[in-house]
Amino acid sequence: MTQSAEQARRGARLKDVAEAAGVSVATASKALNDRDDVHPATRRRVLEAAERLSFTPNALAQTLHSGRSGTVGLITHDLEGRFSIPILMGAEDSFGAGKMSIFLCDARGDAIRQMHHLQALLSRRVDGLIIVGSRTDPRPPVATDAPVPVVYVYAPSERAEDLSFVPDNVGAGRLVTEHLLSLGRRKIAHIAGDTSYAATHDRVEGIRATLAEAGVQLVGEKPWYGSWSESWGRAAAASLLTSDPAVDAIICGSDQIARGVLESLREAGRRVPDDIAVASFDNWEILATGSRPQLTSVDMRFEALGQRAARAIFAALEGREDSGVHVEPCRLVVRGSTIGS
Amino acid sequence: MTQSAEQARRGARLKDVAEAAGVSVATASKALNDRDDVHPATRRRVLEAAERLSFTPNALAQTLHSGRSGTVGLITHDLEGRFSIPILMGAEDSFGAGKMSIFLCDARGDAIRQMHHLQALLSRRVDGLIIVGSRTDPRPPVATDAPVPVVYVYAPSERAEDLSFVPDNVGAGRLVTEHLLSLGRRKIAHIAGDTSYAATHDRVEGIRATLAEAGVQLVGEKPWYGSWSESWGRAAAASLLTSDPAVDAIICGSDQIARGVLESLREAGRRVPDDIAVASFDNWEILATGSRPQLTSVDMRFEALGQRAARAIFAALEGREDSGVHVEPCRLVVRGSTIGS
DNA sequence: TTGTATGCGTTATCAT
DNA sequence: ATGATAACGCATACAA
Numbered sequence: 171m172t173q174s175a176e177q178a179r180r181g182a183r184l185k186d187v188a189e190a191a192g193v194s195v196a197t198a199s200k201a202l203n204d205r206d207d208v209h210p211a212t213r214r215r216v217l218e219a220a221e222r223l224s225f226t227p228n229a230l231a232q233t234l235h236s237g238r239s240g241t242v243g244l245i246t247h248d249l250e251g252r253f254s255i256p257i258l259m260g261a262e263d264s265f266g267a268g269k270m271s272i273f274l275c276d277a278r279g280d281a282i283r284q285m286h287h288l289q290a291l292l293s294r295r296v297d298g299l300i301i302v303g304s305r306t307d308p309r310p311p312v313a314t315d316a317p318v319p320v321v322y323v324y325a326p327s328e329r330a331e332d333l334s335f336v337p338d339n340v341g342a343g344r345l346v347t348e349h350l351l352s353l354g355r356r357k358i359a360h361i362a363g364d365t366s367y368a369a370t371h372d373r374v375e376g377i378r379a380t381l382a383e384a385g386v387q388l389v390g391e392k393p394w395y396g397s398w399s400e401s402w403g404r405a406a407a408a409s410l411l412t413s414d415p416a417v418d419a420i421i422c423g424s425d426q427i428a429r430g431v432l433e434s435l436r437e438a439g440r441r442v443p444d445d446i447a448v449a450s451f452d453n454w455e456i457l458a459t460g461s462r463p464q465l466t467s468v469d470m471r472f473e474a475l476g477q478r479a480a481r482a483i484f485a486a487l488e489g490r491e492d493s494g495v496h497v498e499p500c501r502l503v504v505r506g507s508t509i510g511s
Numbered sequence: 512m513t514q515s516a517e518q519a520r521r522g523a524r525l526k527d528v529a530e531a532a533g534v535s536v537a538t539a540s541k542a543l544n545d546r547d548d549v550h551p552a553t554r555r556r557v558l559e560a561a562e563r564l565s566f567t568p569n570a571l572a573q574t575l576h577s578g579r580s581g582t583v584g585l586i587t588h589d590l591e592g593r594f595s596i597p598i599l600m601g602a603e604d605s606f607g608a609g610k611m612s613i614f615l616c617d618a619r620g621d622a623i624r625q626m627h628h629l630q631a632l633l634s635r636r637v638d639g640l641i642i643v644g645s646r647t648d649p650r651p652p653v654a655t656d657a658p659v660p661v662v663y664v665y666a667p668s669e670r671a672e673d674l675s676f677v678p679d680n681v682g683a684g685r686l687v688t689e690h691l692l693s694l695g696r697r698k699i700a701h702i703a704g705d706t707s708y709a710a711t712h713d714r715v716e717g718i719r720a721t722l723a724e725a726g727v728q729l730v731g732e733k734p735w736y737g738s739w740s741e742s743w744g745r746a747a748a749a750s751l752l753t754s755d756p757a758v759d760a761i762i763c764g765s766d767q768i769a770r771g772v773l774e775s776l777r778e779a780g781r782r783v784p785d786d787i788a789v790a791s792f793d794n795w796e797i798l799a800t801g802s803r804p805q806l807t808s809v810d811m812r813f814e815a816l817g818q819r820a821a822r823a824i825f826a827a828l829e830g831r832e833d834s835g836v837h838v839e840p841c842r843l844v845v846r847g848s849t850i851g852s
Numbered sequence: 853t854t855g856t857a858t859g860c861g862t863t864a865t866c867a868t
Numbered sequence: 869a870t871g872a873t874a875a876c877g878c879a880t881a882c883a884a
Contacts, residue, residue: 183876193855194854195855195878196855205880209853209854226630226634228575228876228877229634230575230878231876231879232877232878234859234860236860241614243612250796250797251592251595255595258615262617268627268628271614271635272614272615273614274614275603275612276596276599278600287609289567290609400801400803426797433803456795456798457798462745525862536862537863540863541863541869544863548870549869550869553869553870571860572860572861572876573863575861575877575878577863577876
């Protein structure tokens with residue numbers, strides 16, 4: 171009685187299943203793991219016993235034996251989970267739900283906290299590490315001699331030997347620009363975000379190159395740099411309309427900026443997209459689909475980045491190591507702010 | 512040589528440290544774990560050896576022995592991580608960074624996927640489970656006989672024996688209403704969200720009760736029910752201004768709705784907060800601080816919910832079980848939409 | 853086909 | 869103060 175109560179509390183072990191089925195633990199193990207050389211009838215008895223005792227194999231004990239824990243650590247630095255959640259979902263998909271479990275740790279941009287998490291994860295014997303940054307500027311490596319594969323996502327590592335996956339912001343710039351050009355827009359302005367961000371410059375580069383190829387010049391000759399806020403969008407758009415009233419398209423550095431721009435345009439009596447088309451980056455659903463009209467925006471495809479990271483870890487585990495900064499294409503999501511209904 | 516290469520790959524074990532320090536594993540273990548009865552000099556030698564070999568204790572092996580894994584599973588159903596990330600951060604804080612690691616699994620509202628994750632987590636021998644729902648309506652329990660403590664957050668379990676933590680939406684309704692009344696507003700309307708949500712009704716209840724106590728009646732007698740969208744906010748506000756032009760305050764069911772309301776008010780030429788004060792629920796930063804004026808909103812305090820959940824799991828692990836639905840107070844964040852600058 | 857014995861890395865008990 | 873050894877739960881090589 172005490173025995174079964176104990177079992178109920180701590181859960182049945184393989185030994186219990188074996189005893190219940192009247193076989194040895196070795197045989198029970200083979201039966202449960204679908205290995206050859208075990209009599210069908212025996213297998214059935216074992217499976218039945220396991221079912222009856224609601225046996226759940228102790229993955230930790232398995233790990234101790236196999237060396238693989240089936241877990242991955244994800245250390246993130248983006249406070250709101252705006253990046254890390256979709257990246258985690260992508261990784262989960264790629265691993266196969268339940269096959270691999272993911273530890274999520276929020277380091278909150280703090281190196282000390284990051285170190286603590288790193289230590290804890292290595293101690294838990296994760297099979298790999300995914301490091302997610304909050305901006306695409308290169309960052310110092312989390313460790314120079316990690317005993318497991320490390321993949322950097324969104325923010326690449328400064329070290330060339332490390333493996334990183336980042337969104338193609340230059341390509342993102344090209345995507346919006348080509349879209350606007352294809353709609354016949356020629357007076358295109360760019361209200362950018364914070365000039366200290368690499369993403370800002372990459373996007374500008376893509377925009378500029380595409381415009382140049384089409385023989386078109388950016389309205390005002392250069393982007394308007396500011397911050398990633400609606401208020402900046404409002405202010406910049408107001409100034410823009412004064413300095414360059416003929417503008418017929420505005421590329422915004424983020425959806426937040428675009429929201430502000432839309433507001434200013436509405437107040438100025440400019441119709442979107444008829445008079446002026448508006449497009450932006452990030453495709454943050456809550457912002458992009460709430461506005462009127464909804465925003466055409468470039469999606470960074472975080473899920474895809476997560477999938478790439480997961481596959482890279484698998485590959486490294488199988489000995490196929492990789493390195494360098496890999497650029498993942500973005501995706502243009504067209505909505506009402508560039509194409510009327 | 513092959514030996515040390517092997518060590519480098521798999522990481523140093525306690526045995527290696529012991530050998531390097533010239534002691535037995537038992538002594539090494541004691542030294543590293545600050546146990547008594549080990550000579551200071553010996554301890555120093557061991558610690559030094561551990562440092563030199565960059566020894567990281569295998570937490571899995573420790574678990575196998577102690578029965579405690581130092582991990583918790585967090586199964587979430589909110590796609591965007593809007594709830595789960597702050598809840599996870601709260602839990603991390605409460606546990607102490609690095610002390611406890613959290614598996615984050617996204618079940619995406621799918622029961623099958625939830626089952627898979629549950630199985631995987633139990634197999635990994637998590638010490639507890641946190642289940643996060645996407646709405647405050649009671650939900651079926653994730654399991655009726657889990658071998659570890661389970662805590663439901665945001666969405667409470669239907670079973671009375673289970674333990675749940677939810678935000679005090681009735682109190683949230685009271686908070687905004689009291690705030691508006693204290694500002695002298697008496698013609699208060701409520702543009703609510705989706706009527707199928709428990710949160711909607713709880714908030715209405717709090718609003719109604721507070722108004723009744725002040726002898727004030729809701730403008731239009733009842734709330735305007737709709738959806739959690741900006742477009743609903745725009746439409747409802749427009750109608751409201753027509754049917755009840757004397758309204759001097761609007762409580763919105765969510766920040767999204769409030770954004771739509773603000774837009775309509777601006778178009779109608781009503782000044783906020785001078786003519787009409789606007790307040791809402793959720794305090795979703797990106798929405799609440801981007802608008803002009805910024806939104807006064809009730810914060811659901813997800814971090815606090817996460818902390819409560821973590822502490823409850825600790826308590827249960829120590830034998831102090833608890834049950835029932837625990838209601839956590841919300842917090843009013845006052846901004847420009849109710850109080851002019 | 854089944855069972856026995858061993859190891860995975862750590863901690864704790866009990867000798868010494 | 870230190871060391872030998874038995875768990876912890878599982879999987880596998882090898883023996884029967």
